[in-house]
Amino acid sequence: MGDTPHRSAHAGTGGTRVATSHEWPAGASARVAEPSGTPGMPDNGLGGGGGLPRARAFGAERAFRGLTLAAGTTVLVVIAAIAIFLIAKAVPALRANSESFWTFEGWFPNDDPPKFGIGALAFGTVLTALLALLMAVPVALGIALYLSHYAPRRLGNGLGFLIDLLAAVPSVVFGLWGRDYFAQPVADLSAWLNRYFGWIPIFGDGPYGNSILLGSVVLAIMVLPIVTSLSREVFRQTPTANEEAALALGATRWEMVRTAVLPYGRPGVIAAVMLGLGRALGETIALALTLGSTYAISFNILQSGGNSIAANIANRFAEANDTGRGALIASGLVLFAITLIVNITARAIIYRRREFTESAA
């Protein structure tokens, strides 16, 4: 951006007015020179070395600049409006709540007096998202490396294109598939895990069905293409010189990946994982279809049950009355806060890392 001049002299895009613009002094003006609109420029174009053209209060330049500024400000306004309106609608419901919003395990906002609590939902949201990332990220990085550095180039490009397409598949499709066709294999797996690894507390007793395990596996499958496609892009941008230098020093292919590709791509990979985490935290429909919709904090990931803030909003919205809507909006506010914290942390990491890598390069 530093290389574009601040100043702009006017002459239209054609050639007709070039003669008048010659009369303007060539430099020294830090202000935006505005067209007067008349070819003669009677007020300041009096001759070579005459007065500098004045910036006009209402000109096309000002207008356009103002327009873009307004558009830019809209983003800030929208973010602020999201926070304000959610808070405004959530507060009456929170006032009416007769139990602790943070610790009560249950969701009865339509009752009199209303009772609802976010604890179990927030727990389920974070647990499913973390489990999904735990499963998806290693596999996604493996695929990204395979596509960028192991597969033959043509195959890698073709499959990469396919992964990009899968990243665009709507989440409701994954949810439907997970509920109708993936629940049975996961239930079998759950029974097996409980039988042989039941001594680990997270692999508790059944009944098996729409469990946190199913939800987080479906979530992992959904997040996988997104993380893969972003980190593949990052890995591909590794400077060839770095890779060749590593190979020339006698590194094996894995050593080349570990010493040249992974360190270079680290900020990008962190960004990709954080974006995946954001998606996983906010995912609604896939989890609404695959979780069991219970309101209890339990580490037993095999048992039918589990819930998340977003899935709860989708499931309970239809039946909600005024207080019910307020309660759902309050839970959405908590989700908004969680994702905001995750995102701001991620951005802070990336911005700092970016400075490091740029100064090191």
Add this chain to the structure above:
Amino acid sequence: MTATVTSHRPQPPAQPVTLRARRLPAYAAPVIAVVALLASAGVVYGAGIGGPVLVVVVAALLYLAGLYAAANAVEGRRAARNRTWSALIHSAFVLAVLPLASVVWTLVSKGSERLDGNFFGTSMNNIGARDANGGAYHAIVGTLEQVGIATLITVPLGVLCAIYVVEYGRGRFAFTIRFFVDVMTGIPSIVTGLFVLAFWVLVVSPWFNDGRPGFSGFAAALALSVLMLPTVVRSTEEMLRLVPAPLREGAYALGVPKWKTILRVVLPTALPGIVTGIMLAIARAAGETAPVLLVAGGGAAINFNPFENNQSSLALFVYQQAGEASKYSPARAWTAALTLVALVLILTVAAKLLARRNRLGR
């Protein structure tokens, strides 16, 4: 490497001294794989702890261990590590392809069941649980209108915002906008739905609607445009930054004012890239269910007017049909899902092909 690996073991005198390190023979990997498979089948079925899936999993682990041991003995530790990681990376690929292929296969095989004229020509109006027909015409109309309105709102706003950030913005304020655009990319879609619910449906629209909350397609379009905005801004911003500075300088040197330079020189140069970004944003918005579920109302009848009364959308239609008890609804849900995926994929593929023709690519 040769020296370190082979120094401790006696060289057979018949073998000629070469510069190459000793390598595992080509048949070693398949042999280890077969042995691992047999051993794992023996262990699993012998102990009776699982079925064929467990056999494959245990065999894969045994294969990795065996490969590492063999390569370690013959080629040395570094080569062994290289081989093991390589095998792991390849198996990650296979592991991920299986479920994704299953999703695609289910989608195509189940979705083609109801792929007929009736599905695309009728709505769900007056379709009961025992009726086999009924279609998604109303949902397709809803999706197209909502996404169209959202695009009309987002594109000018997003492109102008990106122009401000790249061309005019300086210092702290521009940085703040960029930062919050980044943050906005991470806002969950359901939160944008709740925002429009709290802002438009419950507060603003009762003014025009006799005090009743107005669920409508337009509200869904508003929610979708909040979702699309950061994507459009980010992609446009990146494309504008790729426009070479000499192009701008040439225009300034000819005396063209800055706003005209942006509109006539910078934007046309970046146009293919910007259009790609917009199409990807549209594709993402078209597949969103959650915001539409909260604010559009989701009617069963055909409603061409996005400003009044309930409207459905394809994604919402899939979700609604998935929740119904009728034995005919799964087929409708899968066909609608196939239609939705086809719509999204056509947009995505077109966007990617356009991106390939973009001369500004990195």
